[in-house]
Amino acid sequence: xxxxxxxxHPLAQGLIKGLAVILVIFPLAGASSLAERKVSAWMQGxxxxxxxxxxxxxxxxxxxxxxxxxxxxxxxxxxxxxxFKEEPVPGHVNKLYFILAPVIAMxxxxxxxxxxxxxxxxxxxxxxxxxxxANVDVGLLAVFAxxxxxxxxxxxxxWASNSKYPFLGGVRASAQLISYELSMxxxxxxxxxxxxxxxxxxxxxxxxxxxxQSQPGFWGGTWFVFLMPVSAxxxxxxxxxxxxxxxxxxxxxxxxxxxxxxxxxxxFKWSLFFVAExxxxxxxxxVFILLFLGGWNPLPWISLADxxxxxxxxxxxxxxxxxxxxxxxxxxxxxxKVLAMIxxxxxxxxxxxxxxxxxxxxxxxxxxxxxxxxxxVFYALAIAFLQQPV
Amino acid sequence: MAVIPLTRKPLSLVERTYVPAxxxxxxxxxxxxxxxxxxxxxxxxxxxxxxxxxxxPTLVKDPNGREKCxxxxxxxxxxxxxxxxxxxxxxxxxxxxxxxxxAPQAFDIxxxxxxxxxxxxxxxxxxAIFLQNQYSLSGYTRAELVNHxxxxxxxxxxxxDSHYKWDKKKAAAEAGPAH
Numbered sequence: 121x122x123x124x125x126x127x128x129h130p131l132a133q134g135l136i137k138g139l140a141v142i143l144v145i146f147p148l149a150g151a152s153s154l155a156e157r158k159v160s161a162w163m164q165g166x167x168x169x170x171x172x173x174x175x176x177x178x179x180x181x182x183x184x185x186x187x188x189x190x191x192x193x194x195x196x197x198x199x200x201x202x203x204f205k206e207e208p209v210p211g212h213v214n215k216l217y218f219i220l221a222p223v224i225a226m227x228x229x230x231x232x233x234x235x236x237x238x239x240x241x242x243x244x245x246x247x248x249x250x251x252x253x254a255n256v257d258v259g260l261l262a263v264f265a266x267x268x269x270x271x272x273x274x275x276x277x278x279w280a281s282n283s284k285y286p287f288l289g290g291v292r293a294s295a296q297l298i299s300y301e302l303s304m305x306x307x308x309x310x311x312x313x314x315x316x317x318x319x320x321x322x323x324x325x326x327x328x329x330x331x332x333q334s335q336p337g338f339w340g341g342t343w344f345v346f347l348m349p350v351s352a353x354x355x356x357x358x359x360x361x362x363x364x365x366x367x368x369x370x371x372x373x374x375x376x377x378x379x380x381x382x383x384x385x386x387x388f389k390w391s392l393f394f395v396a397e398x399x400x401x402x403x404x405x406x407v408f409i410l411l412f413l414g415g416w417n418p419l420p421w422i423s424l425a426d427x428x429x430x431x432x433x434x435x436x437x438x439x440x441x442x443x444x445x446x447x448x449x450x451x452x453x454x455x456x457k458v459l460a461m462i463x464x465x466x467x468x469x470x471x472x473x474x475x476x477x478x479x480x481x482x483x484x485x486x487x488x489x490x491x492x493x494x495x496x497v498f499y500a501l502a503i504a505f506l507q508q509p510v
Numbered sequence: 511m512a513v514i515p516l517t518r519k520p521l522s523l524v525e526r527t528y529v530p531a532x533x534x535x536x537x538x539x540x541x542x543x544x545x546x547x548x549x550x551x552x553x554x555x556x557x558x559x560x561x562x563x564x565x566x567p568t569l570v571k572d573p574n575g576r577e578k579c580x581x582x583x584x585x586x587x588x589x590x591x592x593x594x595x596x597x598x599x600x601x602x603x604x605x606x607x608x609x610x611x612x613a614p615q616a617f618d619i620x621x622x623x624x625x626x627x628x629x630x631x632x633x634x635x636x637x638a639i640f641l642q643n644q645y646s647l648s649g650y651t652r653a654e655l656v657n658h659x660x661x662x663x664x665x666x667x668x669x670x671d672s673h674y675k676w677d678k679k680k681a682a683a684e685a686g687p688a689h
Binding site for chain 1: 532535536538539540542543545546547548549551
């Protein structure tokens with residue numbers, strides 16, 4: 121199986137990986153949009169979407185009612201509607217860039233997935249091997265570099281729409297991204313200062329961060345959210361801003377800019393923006409979990425290896441140490457955490473009113489950035505003190 | 511002075527980060543998720559109609575199945591949006607109600623004009639027109655939304671009557687003058 125894979129042409133491998141990304145992220149993003157509608161409904165005392173039904177499933181007695189109440193088939197209904205709707209292109213837009221913008225929105229969203237590890241399996245010697253599409257050593261830098269490109273699509277959409285509201289949305293999106301990118305990057309520097317101790321091979325790999333959080337012992341197994349709570353907080357707030365989620369939805373500003381950058385977009389082009397936003401959320405949550413919440417380790421101080429070892433002692437089954445089982449288990453743990461983070465995003469969105477534009481700028485430059493710098497200086501000194509060569 | 515100056519405590523450092531306020535907000539919304547819904551799932555669940563509700567205006571019959579309207583046209587004249595149009599007619603011979611003299615030949619209420627004010631019900635001397643419980647009406651054309659006489663009686667049905675005004679009048683006329 122593995123040999124067959126390794127013998128494939130690199131291009132074919134890339135193609136399959138790319139398809140896998142699309143096949144996983146697209147439905148997940150769609151499901152997130154449905155979850156958003158459901159969660160908002162529950163928080164507002166409504167049942168939410170609960171009508172759509174597929175005829176053949178309607179014949180199953182109890183399951184069909186449950187699925188209908190859950191609104192699961194609205195996913196198909198929404199997707200079908202957005203796909204087959206008329207695609208209006210207003211007469212006053214710059215057609216090339218107008219159509220290019222949603223395409224560009226998708227590219228960074230899908231590209232960043234490749235450098236995010238999403239699981240791990242154990243080799244015979246007990247070594248943890250991360251599951252990752254492209255195991256590049258720049259890791260987090262690649263995520264930052266590529267995901268920041270996402271703002272180009274917003275600017276392009278805002279500019280190509282050739283109308284006031286989208287233009288303002290695009291301008292706000294770029295200003296917000298620049299403001300929060302700084303704090304975000306500064307907030308993760310302590311993590312990498314800590315894991316790149318003197319004498320070890322330097323790395324920016326996210327898998328290495330997780331490995332560091334799965335070491336035995338009290339300090340080894342501590343998730344970085346406990347070691348560096350301020351970093352985690354700054355990263356989380358910046359993540360909300362970077363993904364244009366409420367309370368930082370300056371790019372969209374539904375209340376004052378109609379729809380912001382996507383005011384002039386409709387049908388499938390609009391839904392591409394939507395999927396891109398949710399993909400950014402998924403990847404952002406993934407990176408946050410890898411950096412601060414232990415990645416695929418089930419609980420703090422209990423690593424994946426501990427869990428597998430415990431299961432093996434309990435059952436003595438050979439299947440639990442099989443790489444396939446471990447891999448799937450780790451992916452499931454990671455996905456559960458990511459989905460919990462997505463829920464957190466929605467929870468925040470339906471709790472906090474959005475900021476005004478000047479408040480966003482003030483928070484970014486006058487609060488978060490000094491805090492991030494102070495945090496970096498503090499941890500740099502502390503790490504230098506702790507890791508000084510004896 | 512009616513104005514009472516209050517001294518507000520300045521926000522503490524923790525409060526100024528908004529974190530406690532956000533956390534309490536998160537708690538509120540989370541608890542809200544498990545409360546029962548506030549909404550009705552409309553076509554299946556219907557709201558309870560309170561007494562005195564002013565729904566679609568209808569014409570009613572008395573318990574003997576006779577039409578009560580005598581086409582006096584008071585409702586037509588009082589109707590603020592001019593939604594009611596009555597064509598007066600006579601009571602057919604041999605119905606035993608010739609002494610009522612008049613009955614509507616046509617009675618149309620344009621529901622696109624009606625404002626559900628209930629003045630027609632208030633003004634009716636015969637207690638023949640009532641705004642009842644129906645609140646939902648729809649149609650594909652404007653013509654469909656004009657309720658004609660037969661439709662109005664169908665919607666109205668029969669309501670209890672405590673007077674039987676015209677029966678009493680007939681009995682009094684047959685018995686002759688009281689003095």
